[in-house]
Amino acid sequence: MSGAASNLLQLWYIPSSKLFLRSSKLHKGLFLESGKEVSPSMCFCRKLQTTTYEVVKGSYVPIARTKPETAKEEKIPVKLETVGAFQRLPMVKPSVDILYSALRKAKKISPTKGIVNIAKREKNRGARQLDALMKELGIPLREYMENFPNKKYLHPYERSLIELTLGDGNYEEVLGRVNALKKKVVSVGKEHASLCAKSTTKREAEERLSEGMKKLEAIFKLEAKAVDDLLNIAKTLRAVPVVDLETPTLCLVGAPNVGKSSLVRILSTGKPEVCNYPFTTRGILMGHITVNYQRFQVTDTPGLLRRCDDDRNNLEKLTLAVLSHLPTAVLYVHDLTGECGTSPSNQYIIYKEVRERFSNHLWVDVVSKSDLFQKSPVHKITEDGDEETLEMARYRKAGPEGAILVSVKTEAGLDEVGNYTCFYMCNSLFKF
Structure with a gap:
């Protein structure tokens, strides 16, 4: 065996009894025990061959490899609704029913059990009631927005019915007003619930609760016509006869x-x-x-x-x-x-x-x-x-x-x- 090969083997082989590594609780990293012999070491890293060669005039020449062409991601076409989307419209409640049902349910909310301090209990009750009122008003509006179809995804026949029956742009305009009302209710509700939760006295919590209730009620009443317009749209579209595209x-x-x-x-x-x-x-x-x-x-x-x-x-x-x-x-x-x-x-x-x-x-x-x-x-x-x-x-x-x-x-x-x-x-x- 040649000297170079012998040296290489000596460097490769390191007796495990000569090297002790321990973790230190006082210092990060590793340390060596004193008095122990350490031999020089060499670390080898084996890599997979990823280059292809060809013989050119007796020499190896790497072949330039191009990255494989990845298949282009095909855009998934948006599936148009089949006819009958109008019969799947949600039942829209009159705005007055939504409001008074929300007020009635919110006022029934009691404070979290176990709060002894009167001020803390009152601000907890106020924040919970305002949060409940916000949700009772906002959830129906959110459901309407999710379940009324986007006009551009409808079948062309039903898209034409919307435009010709309701007027061009009226459907989108009413949905936009409902969505704006939902956002406003959520924003104002969170704001006043947060203010009520930060109250320091029982009286302050009661005042902020009353103020928040009146504010949410006023905002909803001001824009309630959007909900009633959506109700009329749902009635009109639901009355359109269902046409089966598979039937002559x-x-x-x-x-x-x-x-x-x-x-x-x-x-x-x-x-x-x-x-x-x-x-x-x-x-x-x-x-x-x-x-x-x-x-x-x-x-x-x-x-x-x-x-x-x-x-x-x-x-x-x-x-x-x-x-x-x-x-x-x-x-x-x-x-x-x-x-x-x-x-x-x-x-x-x-x-x-x-x-x-x-x-x-x-x-x-x-x-x-x-x-x-x-x-x-x-x-x-x-x-x-x-x-x-x-x-x-x-x-x-x-x-x-x-x-x-x-x-x-x-x-x-x-x-x-x-x-x-x-x-x-x-x-x-x-x-x-």
Whole structure:
């Protein structure tokens, strides 16, 4: 064995009997007992080889290694709510009920048992009651904020319903006011509970308790309208019919007062209001048809007038939202008698616009009030004098090509309409 190797082994081997290490209670670290022999030592640290080499012209050359590409973290898409979010809204209590229930419960809070000193007991009672009042007012508000959905995560159909039913921005504005009230109640409640806990006398604790109670009550009453507005929003949205996206939907569309609601009453379980004035339908009305043990949806929608989208009212926009966001087949209803208040010429223009916009929908055309139309097809028609094209003349005579003539009074054509709709539904011809 060479001298270098022998020295290396001597340095490596250190007899354990020659070195004693002890912990000192007086000094930090380690010390050696006196009189003991210490040999030089060498510490080796073994590392794993992490470099790869290749032979280049008889020499080892390290290969530059690039860090493995880490898979990019995929952003988890936010899952949109399915329809039906409005039916899951929490029950909102009237503001007056929340306030007086909170006051009643807070005043029942007693001081912690075992406190003998009168001043300490009174300040403990005051702080506990103010804390209880703050929680009884703030917890319902917090629950409302947590359980009312964020509009941007809703299904596009229900998002449209919020905007068109409540007005653009009103939903967020009311929730913002409720949230601001919650923060103010918590802030003021903590402040006055802390002041009461720091009282030095019984009288001071009583005064601060009374002051804190009045302050919290005044703040809540001042902003209580936000809670009542949220209550009205919950009632309005909860009354919206639930639409199942997995169930095919037959949507009745047409000008106001052409007879859509009457057809819904006959074809389905829906019972919409039927009156002889425009915009009878003030929202989406839902009915159902059961065919071969399968259930299908039928919706009645507000009527459409001849005007551009910017001039449409919220009821008309609601109809367009249904057609845009729900998997629907369209049952378009025409009234060529002129009694509905919209001339056949204007109905034709509305029809062509809607048909082109929603060309991907399955389509059934129905001419209503056929009993009146067949008796006097011309003299009740009021036109604006524009030159009629061949297509317009054909439309005035019998509606669009292939339209079914129906009459609610004589029940003519109703079976045919029912057969058409059942055929579409049972053969799964809806385009989702």
